Amino acid sequence: MTHDGRLIRGERTRAAVLDQALLLTTVAGLGGLSLSQVADALGVSKSGLFAHWRSKEALQLAVIDHARAQWTDRIIRPALQAPRGLRRLWAVHDTRLGFYEAEVLPGGCFFANAHFEFNARPGVIRDRLAAELTDWMTFLTGVAADAVTLGELRAGAVAEDIAYQTESLGVCAVMQAPVLGRAPTFRRARRALLDHLRPLATDPTILPEPT
Amino acid sequence: MTHDGRLIRGERTRAAVLDQALLLTTVAGLGGLSLSQVADALGVSKSGLFAHWRSKEALQLAVIDHARAQWTDRIIRPALQAPRGLRRLWAVHDTRLGFYEAEVLPGGCFFANAHFEFNARPGVIRDRLAAELTDWMTFLTGVAADAVTLGELRAGAVAEDIAYQTESLGVCAVMQAPVLGRAPTFRRARRALLDHLRPLATDPTILPEPT
DNA sequence: CTATAAAAAGACCGACCGTTCGTAAACATA
DNA sequence: TATGTTTACGAACGGTCGGTCTTTTTATAG
Incomplete structure (x- = not known):
């Protein structure tokens, strides 16, 4: 975070990586997720991913969290209020x-x-x-x-x-x-x-x- | 086949490869099947597999056939006669x-x-x-x-x-x-x-x- | 402006992958 | 035994993978 509360660079790329990874998951599944493909699709270096997650497994778990959070906030919660x-x-x-x-x-x-x-x-x-x-x-x-x-x-x-x-x-x-x-x-x-x-x-x- | 009806070498290894491949399927799934692992587990050269199937995809389809045949002959057919x-x-x-x-x-x-x-x-x-x-x-x-x-x-x-x-x-x-x-x-x-x-x-x- | 720390880049590693090729052994047949 | 074919092998290729460096860029704070 910056002092005025906006997202700094790292958090923006982190979110972009999670979005892209979740998208690529639909191609070859979560197990077939490729860090290289994620990085290339974003125009980002592959090594940069390891600055945010220490391993591929950590990123995969983060993708699960991401999917969970997305669908929970946008779908399940509104549904439960129906x-x-x-x-x-x-x-x-x-x-x-x-x-x-x-x-x-x-x-x-x-x-x-x-x-x-x-x-x-x-x-x-x-x-x-x-x-x-x-x-x-x-x-x-x-x-x-x-x-x-x-x-x-x-x-x-x-x-x-x-x-x-x-x-x-x-x-x-x-x-x-x-x-x-x-x-x-x-x-x-x-x-x-x-x-x-x-x-x-x-x-x-x-x-x-x-x- | 030989003239007396026994299995020749090629068909024996072919069957062994299918058995081993089906077994390894339980580890990482059909998609995660590795030709190297199949060959190593059998003590067979990896290149020899390509003498029987032209590609990995062809072997995967053969594994499906193998599983289908096994369970059909040994399980479904006897069950239908119960x-x-x-x-x-x-x-x-x-x-x-x-x-x-x-x-x-x-x-x-x-x-x-x-x-x-x-x-x-x-x-x-x-x-x-x-x-x-x-x-x-x-x-x-x-x-x-x-x-x-x-x-x-x-x-x-x-x-x-x-x-x-x-x-x-x-x-x-x-x-x-x-x-x-x-x-x-x-x-x-x-x-x-x-x-x-x-x-x-x-x-x-x-x-x-x-x- | 400068100092500083975070962030991204890029080269590189070893391992494994599927695949190809040339060659040698094992085989059925005659 | 001689022959032609089937079968298996070993080496190597090009490629991708996850992961580790070092270096450069960038944005912020003083």
Whole structure:
């Protein structure tokens, strides 16, 4: 920091490197991240990266932090402030499931990809990714919980089964994220998901419309 | 082949290379496969590999074929010949779910890992893996179908929902395969899965025991 | 303006990578 | 045994990698 509070050079390049690294992650994954490519893409010397992070692994962990911070601030936090509850699932869909397709899935895709990539390699990154993916799935589970709960309550299922199937749905969402990202499968899967939710939301026998 | 039908030298080393490559895949994934490591582990020269496959990509595709052939012949085909039907789910568990834990999950883990690893890199391998994973999930879905169907029929759900949740279970199984492979999470997750299935199987109100 | 410390640059290292080539051994066949 | 082919080898190439230096530039403070 300078005395007037603006970012000094180092912090600006640091942020730029993290952005570029996160971008390149979509090419060959977090494990395939190349310091040379990051530096070249930014027009920056490769050695300069080692002034900010002592190793490639440190940079990779920083990229995870970066992704986490980005999606937390811009997506999860606003989502948690959205209207909640089971009373009007279709309204919830408009505000939560709509942005879910556009914003949440890419984030889940990143963590799921990285998780699978590092799954076979013991180390700090793998453990970190496992924790991240768990957090992410918890959020996805919360998103899907309303729909599943509605259907199961109608069917008279016990709470245990609800929890189990809810978790399955969260896992399913993350798992299918990369596949969903590719058209035209994306549209078909999206339509299937919405067709599954719509009758539950509009069926007047489930819950009465709020007056 | 020789005139008497035995394997000649080339085919033996070719098979050995595929075995070793598939083994090393568990270390750094299919993308992290190193021809040098494969050759060194076998005590074979690295250049000799190029006499059998023209490039690394060709070997990777061959490894996929190898994995596919192995698990198809030794696991899927015997499984499809196992006793079917819903009459005794618990017996089905003994024969199908038991081997499912031991044999099927590693196979699904391989394809899921590879699929995620190559998801971001367009190319022949990614397309091939997508097809493989689809096939594998189809099988897993069939394995899990009996259990889900039982539970849902009791709850009076419609066929559409059954299909949807069955597919979710298949996806879930593949997704969680790498996680399940690590103890002690494996035991806990296995117990959770079995605890979920056991009441469905032993509940006499679902289906009567066969006489 | 000068002094000073942070930051970026650039040359360089050893290791490993996939790949190619020329050559030698092992083989089936006759 | 002689022959032609298959198979494997060793050396080397060009390239990229992560990482370590030393040097130069830059921005700030006094």
